[in-house]
Amino acid sequence: xIETRGFRIARAIVLTLLSLFVVVxxxxxxxxxxxxxEDVRGRFTWIPSSLTVEPFIEMWRTVPLADYxxxxxxVTMTATALSVLISIFASYAIARLSFPLKRPxxxxxxxxxxxxxxxxxxxxxxxxxxxQRAIGLQLNGNYLGLIITxxxxxxxxxxxxxxxxxRGIPRELEEAAMIDGSSRLGALFRVVLPVARPGIIAVGxxxxxxAWSEVLFASVLTNNDTRTLPIGLQSYSSESDxxxxxxxxxxxxxxxxxxxxxxxxxRYLVAGLxxxxxx
Amino acid sequence: xTTLSAPAAAAPSVSASKPKPAPGPPSxxxxxxxxxxxxxxxxxxxxxxxxxxxxxIHIIPMMIGGWIAFHDLDQRHIRNWxxxxxxxxxxxxxxxxxxxxxxxxxxxxxxRTVLYVVIVLGFTWVLGMAAAVFLNSSFRGRGILRxxxxxxxxxxxxxxxxxxxxxxxxxxxxxxxLLSDLGLIDENPFWLIGDNAFFALVVxxxxxxxxxxxxxxxxxxxxxxxxxxxxxxxxGASNWRQFWHxxxxxxxxxxxxxxxxxxxxxFNQFTVPFVLFGPASPDQAMLVSPxxxxxxxxxxxxxxxxxxxxxxxxxxxxxxxxxIRMVLPKGREDD
Numbered sequence: 050x051i052e053t054r055g056f057r058i059a060r061a062i063v064l065t066l067l068s069l070f071v072v073v074x075x076x077x078x079x080x081x082x083x084x085x086x087e088d089v090r091g092r093f094t095w096i097p098s099s100l101t102v103e104p105f106i107e108m109w110r111t112v113p114l115a116d117y118x119x120x121x122x123x124v125t126m127t128a129t130a131l132s133v134l135i136s137i138f139a140s141y142a143i144a145r146l147s148f149p150l151k152r153p154x155x156x157x158x159x160x161x162x163x164x165x166x167x168x169x170x171x172x173x174x175x176x177x178x179x180x181q182r183a184i185g186l187q188l189n190g191n192y193l194g195l196i197i198t199x200x201x202x203x204x205x206x207x208x209x210x211x212x213x214x215x216r217g218i219p220r221e222l223e224e225a226a227m228i229d230g231s232s233r234l235g236a237l238f239r240v241v242l243p244v245a246r247p248g249i250i251a252v253g254x255x256x257x258x259x260a261w262s263e264v265l266f267a268s269v270l271t272n273n274d275t276r277t278l279p280i281g282l283q284s285y286s287s288e289s290d291x292x293x294x295x296x297x298x299x300x301x302x303x304x305x306x307x308x309x310x311x312x313x314x315x316r317y318l319v320a321g322l323x324x325x326x327x328x
Numbered sequence: 329x330t331t332l333s334a335p336a337a338a339a340p341s342v343s344a345s346k347p348k349p350a351p352g353p354p355s356x357x358x359x360x361x362x363x364x365x366x367x368x369x370x371x372x373x374x375x376x377x378x379x380x381x382x383x384x385i386h387i388i389p390m391m392i393g394g395w396i397a398f399h400d401l402d403q404r405h406i407r408n409w410x411x412x413x414x415x416x417x418x419x420x421x422x423x424x425x426x427x428x429x430x431x432x433x434x435x436x437x438x439x440r441t442v443l444y445v446v447i448v449l450g451f452t453w454v455l456g457m458a459a460a461v462f463l464n465s466s467f468r469g470r471g472i473l474r475x476x477x478x479x480x481x482x483x484x485x486x487x488x489x490x491x492x493x494x495x496x497x498x499x500x501x502x503x504x505x506l507l508s509d510l511g512l513i514d515e516n517p518f519w520l521i522g523d524n525a526f527f528a529l530v531v532x533x534x535x536x537x538x539x540x541x542x543x544x545x546x547x548x549x550x551x552x553x554x555x556x557x558x559x560x561x562x563x564g565a566s567n568w569r570q571f572w573h574x575x576x577x578x579x580x581x582x583x584x585x586x587x588x589x590x591x592x593x594x595f596n597q598f599t600v601p602f603v604l605f606g607p608a609s610p611d612q613a614m615l616v617s618p619x620x621x622x623x624x625x626x627x628x629x630x631x632x633x634x635x636x637x638x639x640x641x642x643x644x645x646x647x648x649x650x651x652i653r654m655v656l657p658k659g660r661e662d663d
Contacts (some may be wrong), residue, residue, distance in 0.1 A: 052465060054566045064473060067459055071354045071476060074491040074535065074568045081494065093497075093505040139378035142457065147364070148371030154379060161386040164644060165596030167617040168637045171396065171624050172389035175409050197376060201385035204378055232372060262484035264599045265617075268607075270623065293494055300490055304483040311482035 082297040094278045104298035108285075111295055117304070124192055124277060125176075125260040128199035132256040133249060136204055140146040140212035140239055147221070162205035166265050173198065174269055177184030190272035198266050203256035215241065216246030248315050261307055390641070391399035396634035401630040412631075423623075431610075434619070434636060439524070441616045445594045448533045452590065455534070456541025461571065464549045474546075481539035489603035492532040496520050496604075521607055533600050537593075541586060548582035549575060561571035590646070616640060 083088060084097040108114055134244055142148065143155055177188035189196035222244065223236035230241065242249065264279045271277055282303070285296040345400050374651060398421055424429040480488055495502040500538050504516040504646045513545040552575060566652075576583075598617040599611045604610035609618045620640070624633030 053567055063458050064462055071480060075479060077495060078491045093502045110488040129401045138374040142371040142374035146367045146371035157382060161382060165617050167620045168393055168641060169389045171391040171630055176389060198385060201381040260485060264486055264602055294637055300487040304487050308482050311419040
């Protein structure tokens with residue numbers, strides 16, 4: 050694009066304001082995490098009176114943060130891995146094969162995406178209670194219930210996006226492999242999936258972020274032993290007091306793994322989104 | 329793919345006209361028919377896991393949710409909920425009669441939620457589009473800004489909300505400190521309760537959601553060929569005209585998907601108010617999902633929550649019919 054002077058000035062102003070909007074809360078998270086407790090008890094200050102790493106040490110003792118961390122990792126990783134695998138299968142079927150009930154299936158997948166989680170929460174809770182009474186399989190307050198819930202919730206978007214992505218991959222690639230004696234599934238795994246890697250990484254990141262950040266179901270379907278991070282972090286506040294510096298330190302700690310993962314896959318993410326969802 | 333589109337319907341008539349297939353190597357046509365059958369079998373097999381999960385976690389709970397709406401289900405029956413008494417339309421009458429306090433609250437909440445969606449979506453789209461257009465041009469520091477703008481999307485949404493709750497703190501939060509330092513307020517207003525709560529909710533939501541719009545629009549804009557701009561510039565079109573006549577039309581399909589997706593996410597918003605205000609939102613900032621949550625899990629009136637959910641579901645079904653028509657191009661899966 051050929052840039053006029055007006056364009057440059059507008060760009061400078063808009064990007065400066067946007068950067069401030071984005072940076073201020075982020076700065077406050079970081080600055081607060083390094084503040085001593087008396088700093089966060091009084092009037093807000095932009096600059097800590099002294100820098101301390103104490104909150105990052107204390108936060109592990111104040112609440113069982115390590116346990117919450119382990120719970121979140123188990124639930125999120127399992128849900129993400131299964132969700133990616135299942136959406137690969139379903140999207141391949143939608144993109145390449147014709148089978149009975151294909152259109153109803155695609156419609157149901159698309160439409161469940163728009164229903165709010167709140168619609169499913171109470172019925173799921175009741176169903177899980179009933180299953181436990183009937184066959185003794187515990188799902189409330191257990192990893193399993195949370196895993197299958199999260200995994201199912203990221204399926205619609207993942208299938209929708211990945212099937213779009215797979216459609217963009219030339220059919221000739223797998224046909225050539227099949228002529229060489231490979232089965233259809235063999236061709237899918239050896240030829241199609243390596244090419245579709247950006248799309249797969251994009252839906253994996255999507256499922257991961259969804260599960261890692263989920264609040265509503267975690268608030269009802271977990272108990273003290275399986276509490277995940279979003280709910281666990283609330284333990285830093287009591288009726289009378291909030292340990293803001295430790296809360297911010299913990300917030301940074303829980304964000305760091307996915308920020309790093311996110312930055313690492315950023316380029317795949319943009320490629321995956323533009324190829325899958327947009328076309 | 330059109331030749332294989334209806335294998336089940338084509339198979340019987342063909343086999344009837346040819347009762348005894350000739351021995352020897354199968355003809356090309358037969359091979360193709362066998363392939364179609366195998367494809368259909370494999371297709372069904374591949375969607376079984378997804379379909380089973382959809383059924384168990386989405387479809388069946390939705391039906392049970394509908395059942396709850398017609399039953400008097402509260403704390404007394406929770407342990408043995410299948411025995412809850414049938415009450416017909418009682419829950420709907422109780423919850424949705426605008427003459428009663430509960431009914432008036434429901435309609436006010438629905439209206440407020442629509443307003444919330446329109447405001448947040450509008451700002452989100454404008455900010456995302458502006459950032460995408462500007463970051464698609466080249467200048468120093470572009471890479472840093474591109475990464476920075478994605479950070480609010482990369483961190484868990486509840487972490488951003490925690491930071492904003494800290495900033496909006498009435499007694500000595502950053503917002504009130506800044507406003508009184510600038511001499512704009514004499515007395516510290518409350519931001520997380522009362523009339524200002526809706527404003528706080530909107531600001532935090534825009535902060536949390538605009539990077540997603542930015543990401544999607546940037547991806548779409550990057551696909552616009554550079555030559556289009558060069559040709560327009562040769563013809564003397566200003567940057568502004570280039571935006572209206574090249575960028576906007578070329579990202580329209582991404583736009584349609586983005587706007588509808590975000591509208592639905594926002595309409596069902598729960599995380600932002602839950603972290604910002606706690607389990608019970610202030611009345612002035614109550615949205616539909618937190619209202620149903622409050623009826624179900626704070627007041628333990630599941631029947632009423634179920635009735636509201638069902639109504640919400642019907643509304644969203646109407647929207648989704650339009651959505652699918654717009655987002656799913658006709659014949660896309662038969663290509």
